[in-house]
Structures are given as structure tokens and as C-alpha cells.
Amino acid sequence: MTESKRNLLNKVWDAHTVRELPSGQSQLFIGTHLIHEVTSPQAFAMLRERGLKVRFPDRTFATVDHIIPTDDTERPLKDPLAEAMFVEIEKNTKEGGITFFDQGSGHQGVVHVMGPEMGITQPGMTVACGDSHTSTHGAFGAVAFGIGTSQVRDVLATQCITMKRLKVRKICVKGTPQNGVNAKDIVLHIIRTLGVNGGTGYAYEYAGPTISDMDMEERMTLCNMTIEGGARVGYVNPDEKTFEYLRGRPYAPQGEAFERAKEWWKSISSDEKAEYDDIVHFDASIIAPTVTWGINPSHAIGVDENIPSSESVSEDERGSVVEALEYMKLSPNAPIAGTPVDVVFIGSCTNGRISDLRAAAEIAKLGKVADGVKALVVPGSQDVERQALAEGLPEIFRNAGFEYRQPGCSMCLAMNPDQLVGDQVCASTSNRNFKGRQGSPTGRTLLMSPVMAAAAALTGKVTDVREMLK
Amino acid sequence: MSSTSVEKITGRGCPVPGNDIDTDRIIPARFMKVVTFDGLGEHLFEDAREQANGKHAVDDKRFEGANILIAERNFGCGSSREHAPQALLRFGFKAFIAQSFAEIFAGNCCALGLPAVCVSEADGKALADAVELNPESEITVDLVAEEVRCGETVYPASIPAGVRKQLVEGTWDATAVLLEAGGDIETKASSIPYVQGF
Numbered sequence: 200m201t202e203s204k205r206n207l208l209n210k211v212w213d214a215h216t217v218r219e220l221p222s223g224q225s226q227l228f229i230g231t232h233l234i235h236e237v238t239s240p241q242a243f244a245m246l247r248e249r250g251l252k253v254r255f256p257d258r259t260f261a262t263v264d265h266i267i268p269t270d271d272t273e274r275p276l277k278d279p280l281a282e283a284m285f286v287e288i289e290k291n292t293k294e295g296g297i298t299f300f301d302q303g304s305g306h307q308g309v310v311h312v313m314g315p316e317m318g319i320t321q322p323g324m325t326v327a328c329g330d331s332h333t334s335t336h337g338a339f340g341a342v343a344f345g346i347g348t349s350q351v352r353d354v355l356a357t358q359c360i361t362m363k364r365l366k367v368r369k370i371c372v373k374g375t376p377q378n379g380v381n382a383k384d385i386v387l388h389i390i391r392t393l394g395v396n397g398g399t400g401y402a403y404e405y406a407g408p409t410i411s412d413m414d415m416e417e418r419m420t421l422c423n424m425t426i427e428g429g430a431r432v433g434y435v436n437p438d439e440k441t442f443e444y445l446r447g448r449p450y451a452p453q454g455e456a457f458e459r460a461k462e463w464w465k466s467i468s469s470d471e472k473a474e475y476d477d478i479v480h481f482d483a484s485i486i487a488p489t490v491t492w493g494i495n496p497s498h499a500i501g502v503d504e505n506i507p508s509s510e511s512v513s514e515d516e517r518g519s520v521v522e523a524l525e526y527m528k529l530s531p532n533a534p535i536a537g538t539p540v541d542v543v544f545i546g547s548c549t550n551g552r553i554s555d556l557r558a559a560a561e562i563a564k565l566g567k568v569a570d571g572v573k574a575l576v577v578p579g580s581q582d583v584e585r586q587a588l589a590e591g592l593p594e595i596f597r598n599a600g601f602e603y604r605q606p607g608c609s610m611c612l613a614m615n616p617d618q619l620v621g622d623q624v625c626a627s628t629s630n631r632n633f634k635g636r637q638g639s640p641t642g643r644t645l646l647m648s649p650v651m652a653a654a655a656a657l658t659g660k661v662t663d664v665r666e667m668l669k
Numbered sequence: 670m671s672s673t674s675v676e677k678i679t680g681r682g683c684p685v686p687g688n689d690i691d692t693d694r695i696i697p698a699r700f701m702k703v704v705t706f707d708g709l710g711e712h713l714f715e716d717a718r719e720q721a722n723g724k725h726a727v728d729d730k731r732f733e734g735a736n737i738l739i740a741e742r743n744f745g746c747g748s749s750r751e752h753a754p755q756a757l758l759r760f761g762f763k764a765f766i767a768q769s770f771a772e773i774f775a776g777n778c779c780a781l782g783l784p785a786v787c788v789s790e791a792d793g794k795a796l797a798d799a800v801e802l803n804p805e806s807e808i809t810v811d812l813v814a815e816e817v818r819c820g821e822t823v824y825p826a827s828i829p830a831g832v833r834k835q836l837v838e839g840t841w842d843a844t845a846v847l848l849e850a851g852g853d854i855e856t857k858a859s860s861i862p863y864v865q866g867f
Contacts, residue, residue: 214860214861215857215861216857217850217853217854217857218850218853220831220846221834221840222830222831222832222834222835222840223830223831223834224831226846226847226850228854228857228858228861230861230863230864237701237702237750238749238750238751240704240705241704241705241706241751244704244705245844249844251844254854255858258864266702278702280702280703281702283704284702284703284704287704321863323862323863324863329749329751330748330749331747331748331749331773333749345748345749345773346749346773346776347749347750347751347754347773347776347777347780348706348751348752348777349751349777349780349781349843349844350776350780350843352844353843353844353847356844356847356848357844357847357848357850357854358854358858359847359850359854360843360847361843361846361847363829363831395689395743395746396689396742396743396746396769396771399769399771399772400772426773429743429746429771429772431772431773452863452866452867456866456867457867459862459867460862460863460867463862463863463867495689495691495746518687518688519688519689522687612693612698612748613698613699614698614699614701614702631691631693631747631748633691633693633694633747634691634693634694634716634717635693635694635697635716636693636698638698638699640697640715640716640719640720641720
């Protein structure tokens with residue numbers, strides 16, 4: 200027998216292929232389907248129109264995150280549109296026999312925070328959710344797709360999607376990150392280098408010693424941002440850290456089943472000599488804390504660099520840079536450090552987990568939120584909220600002048616009342632700096648890590664957190 | 670429910686300039702607080718149109734009634750919201766031409782039976798220029814011939830082979846196709862260790 204040279208994506212793909220379709224796509228079985236209130240109501244309506252039922256109700260899990268207010272969650276919600284969406288998902292999950300993690304369950308949260316912490320997301324699974332940041336779940340060695348609403352309908356009706364097999368690009372990262380540099384900086388650096396559409400058609404396999412050293416929550420941050428580089432799937436091969444994270448979680452296998460699961464999880468990892476369609480290398484030791492200055496996540500620079508000018512970039516990028524500078528009202532060639540911020544947002548499916556809050560709290564201990572800055576901390580889920588409370592983090596944040604809120608997507612996409620006003624500048628730990636993303640059509644977003652955002656809260660401007668950590 | 674065959678779309682073009690036009694720009698998130706897709710068309714490009722003071726391409730009288738959107742590179746990047754192609758469809762667009770599309774956006778278009786075809790950068794620019802010069806030009810997105818025609822000019826166009834097949838053969842309604850697998854779905858499920866609880 201020849202030595203197997205298969206990567207995780209191909210192993211998982213083969214294990215879930217119901218059949219190959221005439222279109223050249225695969226009919227893939229979806230192990231875990233996650234739904235939320237924004238992209239599912241139309242899918243249930245289409246299901247009803249066709250007289251179809253939810254085929255595998257115990258393989259879909261729901262929560263409410265996008266529209267939920269973070270200050271006043273009492274029902275009915277004050278926003279009638281938000282309340283209508285809440286009512287709709289309550290009705291649909293009840294009718295469909297689907298588990299719904301609402302606030303009463305104690306496990307409500309951003310869908311990509313909730314799934315992993317409940318142990319629902321596991322290695323070797325296929326995961327789908329009507330949300331592009333579903334790539335997050337790849338941190339466990341799952342193959343996780345963001346899908347549209349028609350595909351949510353497909354999964355509800357058949358537990359399958361049609362999908363063309365992806366190519367795999369291995370992203371090898373070595374080197375010890377500097378103090379103050381973490382997964383967020385590394386992934387922004389990767390996107391900056393490979394571009395916002397560099398990943399089209401690929402799944403990204405993150406590998407190498409730097410990735411092995413990351414804890415599960417850092418790996419989730421990394422995989423979460425994969426879609427911002429144009430790759431809809433990103434994953435890390437499962438290892439002992441993955442298994443230990445899962446052990447004992449509510450939906451993880453228990454007892455002897457856990458040991459059997461581990462053997463299978465190991466078997467679906469990429470083979471040592473696995474083949475890839477492309478391989479790229481990064482050195483994490485040279486990456487500075489990274490901040491975006493523009494209107495897409497590839498508009499990222501080290502905090503010690505200057506904002507580009509139309510002359511400093513290639514002709515290909517010039518139009519995008521000119522448009523970004525105009526929207527952001529930033530001066531070309533000026534240092535990004537020192538850029539004043541009005542709002543700070545710490546939270547989201549990218550950086551709203553307990554380790555993110557812990558890291559930000561360490562910085563918050565060093566001072567007070569600067570005058571005139573509104574700083575929000577939004578835990579990613581009720582589980583994160585409970586853990587943070589047990590560790591005294593809310594008090595640290597409040598003492599420093601941060602507002603400490605209840606779980607939800609909040610100001611990442613501002614479908615709830617947490618929104619920028621006018622052309623406010625927000626230092627944000629979320630994932631997108633698109634025009635108008637944070638609720639104001641002229642609002643400006645600077646993406647960064649939790650420690651960098653906390654540092655900006657204290658100084659009122661973009662600050663190199665390495666200086667504070669000395 | 671079977672879907673209809675989409676072989677070609679003919680009509681007039683509307684060039685929307687700019688690379689990396691994301692789905693938040695196509696339909697800002699605040700308009701997604703809805704439980705149906707009805708009415709999304711009126712909020713298409715809302716903030717970009719507001720900021721353009723009525724000078725956004727979709728508000729340009731010359732392109733009124735256009736049903737083919739001509740974009741540049743990486744159109745539809747960002748979120749997986751099907752609200753984006755739904756808003757474009759409800760505004761009146763039935764086909765998209767660009768140098769490239771973001772993957773999830775392109776998949777959502779296919780799921781709605783809307784062709785999203787790619788042309789080269791030079792051809793994309795030439796096509797947009799031709800439409801700017803003569804907005805009445807008749808454009809055809811032809812999936813069978815894999816080309817875009819504008820007046821006498823023919824531009825080669827590409828679309829993933831599988832998607833082309835689905836549109837041309839009228840099998841883009843994925844639910845119908847997936848259901849054809851019948852009990853094979855349950856059979857596959859029973860072979861997956863975690864589905865069986867290890």
C-alpha cells in the first residue's frame with residue numbers, strides 16, 4: 200500500500216459525499232447546521248411553500264445574535280423589526296423541532312462563539328451556516344462553509360449542499376510572535392499579503408509551529424478571518440489542544456466514545472506528506488501589531504508604518520487606495536499611530552471570547568478610557584459572560600470607564616442599536632472595515648486586536664500596544 | 670419544483686465602477702431586519718447612492734431599465750447575505766458581468782438562477798466604455814456560446830462549467846437536485862462516525 204498523501208479537506212469531503220452531481224459538484228452531507236435570525240426566516244418560508252419538512256432536526260442548532268440589543272434584552276424588544284425576527288426564529292425552531300439557544304437557555308451568543316463552546320463543532324465535521332464567518336469552525340479541523348439563504352433551505356430540506364470541491368492552499372507560519380502580537384495581527388498580515396480575493400477557489404490550511412502554539416481561541420480568530428481573504432473555508436488540523444478543548448463540553452462525545460472519537464479525529468488530519476495545490480510561508484516574528492486604515496481588510500499596515508499614498512502602491516491598487524483615503528479622511532504618508540478614535544468596540548465572532556476579554560482587561564487595568572471615547576465590551580456569549588464575571592473582568596472594564604454589555608454581534612455589523620454616529624472612527628476587534636459597516640453610512644472602522652483596541656481606548660488614539668507592555 | 674433553463678439574458682447594461690464592492694455596500698445590514706426578501710430592491714446601494722447625490726450609476730437616467738450589471742473586480746465580497754443578489758434582482762438586474770466575483774456571492778446568484786459571468790479586465794473596460802458611450806446598446810449574456818455580445822462586438826465570457834450546466838439545463842434549484850438522492854442521504858449519514866455517536 201502506498202503512503203497516503205491526502206489533506207484534511209479531501210478526507211472530510213470524501214467522507215461526506217453522498218454522490219457526485221452531473222454539474223461536477225458534490226452533494227455534501229452537512230454534519231452541523233447552525234442558524235440565526237437574519238438569514239433563516241426566508242429559508243423556512245421557502246420550505247413551507249414547497250411542503251417540505253426539516254429532514255434532520257437534531258443536526259441544526261439555532262441562536263439569536265445579530266439583532267439582539269446589548270443593553271436592554273427584555274421582550275418584546277423595543278425595535279419592532281428586531282422583535283418580529285426573534286418571534287420568527289422562535290416559531291420556526293419550535294415547528295421544526297430544532298434546539299434554540301435563546302437567553303433562557305443560558306447559552307445564547309454569537310453563533311460562531313456558541314457552537315464551539317457547546318462542543319457542537321468537532322473535527323472532521325462539515326459545518327454550514329448562513330453567515331460568511333462560519334469559517335471560524337475550521338479551527339477544530341472542521342470544513343465549515345458560509346452559505347446563502349437558498350442553501351439554508353437546501354440544508355433544512357436535505358441536510359446537504361451542492362458544492363464544488365475546493366483547492367487547498369497550505370499557509371505555513373513559523374516564528375514566535377512578539378509580545379502584543381496575536382492571531383488577529385497574523386491574519387490581517389496574511390490578508391494584506393495575499394489580498395482580499397487571493398483565496399477565491401481555495402480552502403486555507405493553516406499549519407506550522409506558530410499555529411500549533413496557538414490556543415483554540417486564537418485559531419478561531421485566524422479561521423474566522425479567512426473569508427476576508429476570499430477563501431470561504433479555513434482550517435487547522437486537530438491536535439491534543441483541540442481534543443482537550445472539547446473534552447467534557449455538552450455536545451462532545453463523552454467517556455469511551457470520546458476516546459473512539461479521538462482516533463477518528465486523528466485519522467482525518469492531513470497526512471504528513473499530504474499534497475496541496477499551493478503552499479505559502481510566513482514568519483510571525485516580524486509581524487507588528489496590525490491595523491487597518493482603509494475600507495477592506497487588506498488595507499492593513501503595521502502600527503509602526505505610515506498610511507499608503509496613491510504613489511506608494513502599484514497601479515493596480517491605486518483606485519482602491521484613493522477611494523479608501525477619501526472615505527477614511529486620512530492623510531497619505533502619515534503614521535497610522537496617533538490616529539484619533541471616537542469609539543472602541545471589543546467583541547464579535549472574531550474577538551469576543553474569554554481569552555480576548557482577558558487580554559483586553561490586562562490593558563484596561565493600566566488606565567482609564569480617554570475623555571470623549573465611548574468604549575464597549577460585548578462578550579460573545581452568555582457562557583463567556585459567566586466566565587468573565589467569575590474572573591471579575593466586568594469590574595475591571597467598568598472601573599476603567601468601559602461600558603460592559605450583554606452578548607451579541609453588536610457593533611460588528613450594527614443591526615442592533617449599537618451603531619456609529621456620523622463619521623466617527625472606531626477601533627474595532629471585528630472583522631470588516633467596509634464603508635458603513637458599523638451602522639453609520641459614513642462611519643470609519645479601524646480593525647485591530649483586542650489588546651490594541653483596549654490600548655486605543657485608554658489613549659484615545661491608535662497606539663502601539665508593545666509600548667504599554669514593556 | 671424544477672427550475673427553468675437560463676441560456677441567455679438580453680437587455681441593457683449598467684456599469685457600476687469600482688473593485689471590491691462588498692455586500693454591505695450592495696445592501697446595508699440595517700435593511701436586513703426583514704423576514705422576507707420583498708422590498709429589498711428599493712434599498713439597493715442605498716448609502717452609496719445617497720453619497721453620490723443621485724449620481725450613482727443605478728440612478729443615472731441613461732441606464733434606467735438596465736437589467737445587466739457590469740462590475741469590475743471581486744464584486745460581492747464580504748458577507749454571505751443572499752439579500753445582496755435578492756436586492757439586485759428585485760431592482761431589476763437579471764445578469765452580472767465582472768472581471769471576478771466573490772465566491773459566496775457567485776454561488777448565491779446561481780441559486781437564484783442569475784448568471785454571473787467573468788470577462789477579462791480589458792474586455793470589461795471596453796464593454797463599460799461602450800455602454801457609457803451608447804447606453805441603448807443591446808447586450809446579450811450568452812451562456813451557451815460563453816460570450817457577451819454588445820452590438821457587433823463579441824467578448825469571451827467564462828462561468829464555472831458546473832454552474833453553466835446548472836443554468837443552461839435548468840437544474841439550478843439545488844433543493845430539487847439534492848432531494849433526488851432520496852434515501853442515499855440517510856445511508857451516507859449512517860456511515861459517518863459522529864452522526865452515529867462514535
